[in-house]
Structure formats: structure tokens, C-alpha cells
Amino acid sequence: MKIATYNVNGVNGRLPVLLRWLAESQPDVVCLQELKAPEEKFPEQAILDAGYNAIWHGQKSWNGVAILARNAELQEVRRALPGDEEDLHSRYIEAIVNGILVACLYLPNGNPAPGPKLDYKMKWFERLTIHAAELMEFGVPVVMAGDYNVMPTEIDVYKPERWVDDALFRPEVRAAFKTLVDQGWTDALRKLHPNEVIYTFWDYFRNAFGRNAGLRIDHFLLSPHLDKRLLAAGVDRHVRGWEKSSDHAPTWIELADE
DNA sequence: ATGTCCTCTCTTAGAGGA
Numbered sequence: 478m479k480i481a482t483y484n485v486n487g488v489n490g491r492l493p494v495l496l497r498w499l500a501e502s503q504p505d506v507v508c509l510q511e512l513k514a515p516e517e518k519f520p521e522q523a524i525l526d527a528g529y530n531a532i533w534h535g536q537k538s539w540n541g542v543a544i545l546a547r548n549a550e551l552q553e554v555r556r557a558l559p560g561d562e563e564d565l566h567s568r569y570i571e572a573i574v575n576g577i578l579v580a581c582l583y584l585p586n587g588n589p590a591p592g593p594k595l596d597y598k599m600k601w602f603e604r605l606t607i608h609a610a611e612l613m614e615f616g617v618p619v620v621m622a623g624d625y626n627v628m629p630t631e632i633d634v635y636k637p638e639r640w641v642d643d644a645l646f647r648p649e650v651r652a653a654f655k656t657l658v659d660q661g662w663t664d665a666l667r668k669l670h671p672n673e674v675i676y677t678f679w680d681y682f683r684n685a686f687g688r689n690a691g692l693r694i695d696h697f698l699l700s701p702h703l704d705k706r707l708l709a710a711g712v713d714r715h716v717r718g719w720e721k722s723s724d725h726a727p728t729w730i731e732l733a734d735e
Numbered sequence: 736a737t738g739t740c741c742t743c744t745c746t747t748a749g750a751g752g753a
Binding site: 486487489490491511513514538539586588626680681682683685721723724 | 740742752753
């Protein structure tokens with residue numbers, strides 16, 4: 478089973494690219510982030526026509542997450558991260574697909590930092606960490622996939638020294654990611670490619686893709702059940718080079734059948 | 736500060752976010 482995560486940066490503006498990639502890559506499950514569309518503007522029919530069932534949590538202008546499944550039912554579990562009723566950002570959705578609990582998340586960016594946006598990011602991280610511990614205790618296979626807006630280590634940034642004050646790379650943000658992973662999660666791409674430079678995002682500015690000035694911020698965290706089933710992982714880097722591409726590239730894992 | 740791209744509006748230019 479192939480599971481992918483893709484920050485599309487506008488699901489409607491990106492629809493031709495998304496459909497082209499779905500047809501080419503044929504993932505079984507897809508987590509999308511940054512729909513940038515309200516609930517009623519999600520392109521459900523086009524996704525259905527491409528062969529995918531979908532659930533989504535939209536929001537006008539910003540955020541928005543969705544889970545797609547090919548030839549499978551999606552059983553929605555929740556569409557918000559627990560812990561703050563006042564948080565109205567659409568950044569989290571969770572479903573059971575093919576016996577796996579799939580959590581699709583879009584962690585806050587946090588810039589400019591320091592400031593209220595970084596505070597919100599850190600609080601969101603704490604809520605995610607609390608919820609992740611509960612998911613781990615359920616004993617079902619879990620994958621938490623999405624745009625974490627964190628480069629976990631120096632190898633995940635083209636120029637680490639330039640990013641130390643940025644909300645995606647500040648020490649406390651990296652520490653929060655490590656605290657989460659240390660619950661027993663597997664960073665799937667890093668496990669299979671321990672020393673390789675892997676990026677999932679290249680800024681639109683200054684020809685970042687052409688210069689390979691990238692960041693690794695889209696991640697798969699696997700529960701121990703799924704760690705044992707992990708066969709392959711990678712980034713569909715070429716998609717970033719397509720006309721009208723997102724600033725992120727689709728990232729994927731392949732799991733063995735049980 | 737800037738670069739680019741997306742979405743929305745007090746809309747065809749500018750603001751906010753990333």
C-alpha cells in the first residue's frame with residue numbers, strides 16, 4: 478500500500494497538477510494540506526472521477542486538509558486536534574483506511590518568530606504530542622502524515638546556519654519534534670535514507686528549486702506496527718518542476734500488506 | 736527588504752500568508 482502526503486498550496490489552483498500526479502503515481506491513500514478552499518469549494522467530483530473517495534476539512538483562504546483513498550472506504554474519526562475548542566484552523570483530520578489510522582496534519586508555520594504565531598505553533602505541537610501518545614496507546618497501526626513545518630536536523634536544510642532563527646528550525650521547534658518522535662514513532666524517510674539529503678519543499682523565491690535550496694518539512698511518522706511494514710519511501714521531486722507546481726513535492730511511503 | 740505564488744475583497748490592486 479502506497480500512502481502519500483502533498484501540501485498542494487491551493488487545491489483548486491493546483492487541480493490539474495494534482496490530477497496529473499494522482500494518475501501517474503497512483504497512491505492508495507493521500508493526505509493533502511493547504512487546500513485554501515472553504516468546505517463547499519473542495520473539488521469533490523474531480524477527485525471522485527479520478528477514482529478517489531475523499532473527506533476534507535476546509536476553511537476560507539487558508540489551511541484545509543483532506544484524506545483521499547482509492548478503492549477503499551474512509552471512516553472519519555475526527556476533524557480537529559483535541560485540546561482547544563477555540564482553535565478554528567482546519568489543520569487536522571483523521572480517518573481509518575484499510576485498517577490503518579491515518580492522521581493528516583498541517584502544523585502551523587510559526588513565522589515571524591518570536592511572536593504570537595510561534596506561540597500558537599508550540600501550543601499546537603503540545604496538543605499533537607498529547608494526542609499522538611493516545612494514538613500510540615490504542616494499539617492500532619497509525620501513520621501521522623503531513624506538513625510539520627519543521628526541519629528535524631541540519632541535514633534537512635540547504636543552509637542550516639541561515640535558518641536557526643526561523644520558526645521552522647529554531648531549537649525549541651526541533652526539540653518539540655524530537656519529543657514527539659521519541660514516543661516511539663519512526664521518521665519513515667529518514668529511517669530508509671539515513672544519510673541522504675532529502676527535500677520536500679523549495680521556495681518559489683530566487684529559483685530555489687533550480688538551486689536545490691530545499692527543506693525537508695513533510696514527514697511520515699509511523700507507529701511500531703507500521704515501522705515493521707515499511708518497504709520504501711521517497712519524494713516525487715520531479716512534480717515540483719511541473720508548470721504551476723506547488724512549492725512542496727509529493728512525498729510517499731510504501732507499506733507491506735499484512 | 737527582497738524575491739513568488741495563492742486566495743480573497745471594501746475586486747482587476749492590494750493585503751495577508753507562506
